[in-house]
Amino acid sequence: MRKKQGFKVSRVAIPVLGLFWLAVTTLPFIFVAFMSLKTQQETFIKPFWALPESFNLSNYIEVLEGSFLIYLRNSLFVISTSVVIIMLFSSMAAYALARLKFKFSDSLFALIIAGMIVPLHVTLVPVYLMTRSMGLYDTPAGLIGPYVAISLPISVFILTEFMRQVPKELEEAAKLDGCGPFKVYWKIFLPLSGPGLSTVAIYNGIMLWNEFVFAYVLTSSTDRRTLPLAVWDFQGQYASNVPAIMAVVTLSALPLIIVYAIGQEKIVNGMMAGSLKG
Amino acid sequence: MTQIILENVEKRFAKLTVLHDINLNIEDGQFCVFLGPSGCGKSTLLRMIAGIEETTEGALTIGGEIMNDVPPAERRVAMVFQNYALYPHMSVYENMAFGLKQAKTPKADIERRVNEAARMLQIEPLLDRRPKQLSGGQRQRVAIGRAIVRQPAVFLFDEPLSNLDAALRVHMRSEIANLHNDYPEASMIYVTHDQTEAMALADKIVLLRAGPDVTKKGALPRLARPRTLPPSCKPVCCRLSRLPFNEFPEGDVGKRRCGRSGYQA
Ligand SMILES: Nc1ncnc2c1ncn2[C@@H]1O[C@H](COP(=O)(O)OP(=O)(O)O)[C@@H](O)[C@H]1O
Numbered sequence: 001m002r003k004k005q006g007f008k009v010s011r012v013a014i015p016v017l018g019l020f021w022l023a024v025t026t027l028p029f030i031f032v033a034f035m036s037l038k039t040q041q042e043t044f045i046k047p048f049w050a051l052p053e054s055f056n057l058s059n060y061i062e063v064l065e066g067s068f069l070i071y072l073r074n075s076l077f078v079i080s081t082s083v084v085i086i087m088l089f090s091s092m093a094a095y096a097l098a099r100l101k102f103k104f105s106d107s108l109f110a111l112i113i114a115g116m117i118v119p120l121h122v123t124l125v126p127v128y129l130m131t132r133s134m135g136l137y138d139t140p141a142g143l144i145g146p147y148v149a150i151s152l153p154i155s156v157f158i159l160t161e162f163m164r165q166v167p168k169e170l171e172e173a174a175k176l177d178g179c180g181p182f183k184v185y186w187k188i189f190l191p192l193s194g195p196g197l198s199t200v201a202i203y204n205g206i207m208l209w210n211e212f213v214f215a216y217v218l219t220s221s222t223d224r225r226t227l228p229l230a231v232w233d234f235q236g237q238y239a240s241n242v243p244a245i246m247a248v249v250t251l252s253a254l255p256l257i258i259v260y261a262i263g264q265e266k267i268v269n270g271m272m273a274g275s276l277k278g
Numbered sequence: 279m280t281q282i283i284l285e286n287v288e289k290r291f292a293k294l295t296v297l298h299d300i301n302l303n304i305e306d307g308q309f310c311v312f313l314g315p316s317g318c319g320k321s322t323l324l325r326m327i328a329g330i331e332e333t334t335e336g337a338l339t340i341g342g343e344i345m346n347d348v349p350p351a352e353r354r355v356a357m358v359f360q361n362y363a364l365y366p367h368m369s370v371y372e373n374m375a376f377g378l379k380q381a382k383t384p385k386a387d388i389e390r391r392v393n394e395a396a397r398m399l400q401i402e403p404l405l406d407r408r409p410k411q412l413s414g415g416q417r418q419r420v421a422i423g424r425a426i427v428r429q430p431a432v433f434l435f436d437e438p439l440s441n442l443d444a445a446l447r448v449h450m451r452s453e454i455a456n457l458h459n460d461y462p463e464a465s466m467i468y469v470t471h472d473q474t475e476a477m478a479l480a481d482k483i484v485l486l487r488a489g490p491d492v493t494k495k496g497a498l499p500r501l502a503r504p505r506t507l508p509p510s511c512k513p514v515c516c517r518l519s520r521l522p523f524n525e526f527p528e529g530d531v532g533k534r535r536c537g538r539s540g541y542q543a
C-alpha cells in the first residue's frame with residue numbers, strides 16, 4: 001500500500017497521528033476520571049486541569065448509594081437482550097440473503113441496506129406512538145424492539161458479506177450429511193461467522209450502551225431508565241455537583257472498558273475481520 | 279444394488295446448456311472415471327448424481343430407484359470434494375461423525391465406525407485436531423474417512439488429488455484404488471482431467487468433451503457428450519494417453535480402434 005516516496009514521511013506521520021488520536025480520545029476520559037475524584041470545593045477553588053488532591057471516592061459512594069445500580073441493571077438487561085436478538089436475526093437474514101437465492105432476494109437485500117440511510121430521529125415520533133399503543137411505554141423491554149430494529153441493517157450487511165465468503169462446498173457437504181437449510185445455518189454458517197458476529201455484537205453493544213434519544217423518549221421513571229439517562233437524571237438531582245456527575249460518567253463507561261480489557265484481542269480481530277471483508 | 283443409470287440427462291443453467299443427451303450405465307461396484315478438459319461439465323454431472331445440482335431433464339437411477347427428487351443425504355452417496363470441504367470449526371472426529379449424527383445413528387455405532395475408518399486411513403492420532411492443523415494429505419484422508427463412515431452405495435470423487443503434490447498424489451491414488459478393493463460392492467465415480475490418473479484407476483472411462491460451438495465462438499463450453507469406453511478397450515486407452523483427448527472425430531473411437539462399437543453415445 002505504502003508508496004516508496006512517502007515512506008519516510010509516513011514513518012513519522014503515522015505514530016504522530018496515532019498519538020494525536022490517542023490524546024483526542026483518552027484525554028477527555030482521563031479528565032473526567034480525575035474530576036470525579038475531586039471534592040466539590042476543589043472544583044471551584046483549584047484550576048480546571050489541576051490533579052485531584054487526594055484519592056477521594058466519596059463521589060462514587062454517593063452515586064452508588066443512589067439509583068445508579070438500577071440504571072445499570074436496566075442497561076445490562078436491555079443491551080444484552082437486544083444484542084442477542086440482533087445476532088440471531090441478522091445472522092439468519094444474512095444466511096438467507098447470502099445463500100438461499102429466492103425471488104427478489106437481491107431487492108430485499110438492497111431494501112434492508114437502504115434502512116441505514118434513514119435518519120434515526122425521523123422514526124422517533126412513530127416509534128413513540130407505537131410503543132404507547134402496544135403498552136410498552138416506560139418499560140425497559142419497550143426499548144428492545146427499536147434497538148434491534150435500528151441495528152439490523154448494518155448487522156445484516158456485515159454478516160451477509162461475511163457469509164458470502166464461506167466456501168460453497170461446505171454447504172454442499174453439509175447437505176450431503178443430511179442438513180436442511182436451517183441446520184446448515186445453525187451448524188455451519190453460524191459457528192463460522194464468529195468474527196463477524198463479534199463485530200456485530202461489539203459495534204451494536206457500544207452504540208446501544210450509549211444510546212440516549214430513544215431511551216429518553218420511551219421511558220420516564222427512574223427505575224425503568226438506562227445508563228445514558230443516569231447522567232441526565234443526576235444532573236437534575238445534584239444540580240452543580242460536577243464531580244458526582246463525572247463519577248456517574250466514569251461508572252457508565254467502566255463496563256465497556258472492562259469488557260475491552262478482557263476481550264481486547266478478540267474485539268480487534270473481530271473489527272479487522274469485519275473491515276477487511278465488509 | 280449400486281448400479282447407476284442416467285437416461286437422457288440434460289443440465290441447463292438458465293439458458294446455458296452444459297450437458298445433454300447423457301446416457302450412462304455404471305455397473306454395481308464399477309470404478310468409473312469421468313475424464314475431460316476443464317469446464318466441460320464433469321463436476322456438474324457428478325454433482326447431479328450427488329443431488330447437489332438439480333437434474334434439468336432425464337432420469338437418474340441409483341440401485342434401481344429413481345433419485346431425481348430424493349434429497350442428497352438419502353441417496354446413499356458420499357462425496358469427496360476437490361478442496362476437501364472439511365468443517366473448519368469441528369475436530370477430525372466431529373467432521374467424520376457429523377453426517378451420522380444428523381442421521382441419528384446411535385452414539386456407540388458412530389464411535390465404532392469413525393474409529394474403524396480412522397484406523398484404516400491411519401489418522402487415529404489426528405482425531406482431536408482441527409482441519410487447519412493437518413497437512414494436505416491428512417485432510418484428504420479425513421475427507422475420505424468422512425465418506426467411508428457413511429457406508430455409501432456410491433463414492434463420488436471430484437478431482438480429489440489435484441491439490442496434492444506429485445509424490446503424494448501417486449500415493450493417494452493407490453490408496454483410493456485400495457479403497458475400491460476394500461468396498462467392492464460400492465460403485466465409484468471419479469472426476470479428473472488427468473489421463474494417467476484415469477488409466478490407473480478406471481474400470482470404465484467416460485470421456486466428456488467440450489462442444490463444438492465453443493471453439494467457434496470462443497464462448498463457454500456448452501455441450502458435452504459422454505462416451506463410454508469398455509474396459510476391454512485397452513489399446514484405445516493407451517492411445518488416449520498420448521493424444522489431446524478432445525480431438526477424436528465423433529463416432530470413431532469405438533469402431534476403428536476397438537474394432538467394435540462398444541461405446542454408448
Ligand atoms: N452454477 C452455475 N451457473 C452457471 N453455469 C455454471 C454453473 N456451474 C457450472 N457452470 C458452467 O458449467 C460448465 C461446466 O462446469 P464444471 O462442471 O465445473 O466443469 P468441470 O468440472 O468439467 O471443469 C462450465 O462452463 C461452467 O461455467
Ligand SMILES: [Mg+2]
Pocket residue numbers: 320321322437
Ligand atoms: Mg470441476
